[in-house]
Amino acid sequence: MSLVRLAKRRASKVIVSIFVNPTQFAPTEDFSSYPRTWTSDVAKLSAEAVDLIWNPDVTTMYPDGFATRITPEGPATAGLEDRFRPHFFGGVATVVGKLFAQVRPDVAIFGEKDYQQLRVVARMAADLDLAVKVIGAKTVRERDGLAMSSRNVHLSEGERRVASELFRAMKESARRLRAGDDVKIAMTAGAGMITAAGFVLDYFELRHAETLAPATSMEDEPLRILVAARLGTTRLIDNLAV
Numbered sequence: 001m002s003l004v005r006l007a008k009r010r011a012s013k014v015i016v017s018i019f020v021n022p023t024q025f026a027p028t029e030d031f032s033s034y035p036r037t038w039t040s041d042v043a044k045l046s047a048e049a050v051d052l053i054w055n056p057d058v059t060t061m062y063p064d065g066f067a068t069r070i071t072p073e074g075p076a077t078a079g080l081e082d083r084f085r086p087h088f089f090g091g092v093a094t095v096v097g098k099l100f101a102q103v104r105p106d107v108a109i110f111g112e113k114d115y116q117q118l119r120v121v122a123r124m125a126a127d128l129d130l131a132v133k134v135i136g137a138k139t140v141r142e143r144d145g146l147a148m149s150s151r152n153v154h155l156s157e158g159e160r161r162v163a164s165e166l167f168r169a170m171k172e173s174a175r176r177l178r179a180g181d182d183v184k185i186a187m188t189a190g191a192g193m194i195t196a197a198g199f200v201l202d203y204f205e206l207r208h209a210e211t212l213a214p215a216t217s218m219e220d221e222p223l224r225i226l227v228a229a230r231l232g233t234t235r236l237i238d239n240l241a242v
Helices: 002-010 038-047 088-103 115-127 150-154 157-163 165-178 183-196
Strands: 015-017 052-054 107-111 133-137 200-208 223-231 234-241
Touching: 002 107, 002 133, 015 088, 038 052, 052 088, 088 115, 107 115, 115 133, 115 223, 150 234, 157 165, 157 223, 165 183, 165 200, 165 223, 165 234, 183 200, 183 223
Parallel strands: 015 052, 107 133
Antiparallel strands: 200 223, 223 234
């Protein structure tokens, strides 16, 4: 809903696309169990008075004979999500490219929570002259700092209490960095907080906020901390500007 409200400030008409894209899920991932909440989505979007919901089915997006895909590089090969989900951004870039072609938006709003995805989509739109301005919307958080995500419903009650440690660790590392701590020391401290809380850590990285290149000092600004970790069977991602 925060994306819709930002879109309404930027445009006279707002279209919301809803499509769970099979090409960005690997066979081992949660495509079949990914939350689908059509009835409540429509109710919430109706209350916000959006102009149109674009809800294509799989055969509309990928008809028989479909044979063209976008293979992004740059931010898509930064060694973050792509290291663990090498198929992912090709699926994202292809489906978002198709949605842009179908809807022809002047602006498109993407949440900052999926930060690497935001950078990939913005780079693709610029590189392919798609005539759409990609705008990042600030991450919406629960009261304890946990980033809102459709996957949060999979957390058990105990896991939910622990999940906010991701945000606390990022804040602590950012505080240390701003105070002048060595990058390696500050980031190691944050990673230690996450593993001590019971997560299995995929990455906890300091990167340049635009290119997503690794950062070794505060002089590499603008900077972003990005994290991905598993808690039980749920994989959570988050990020924070430094």
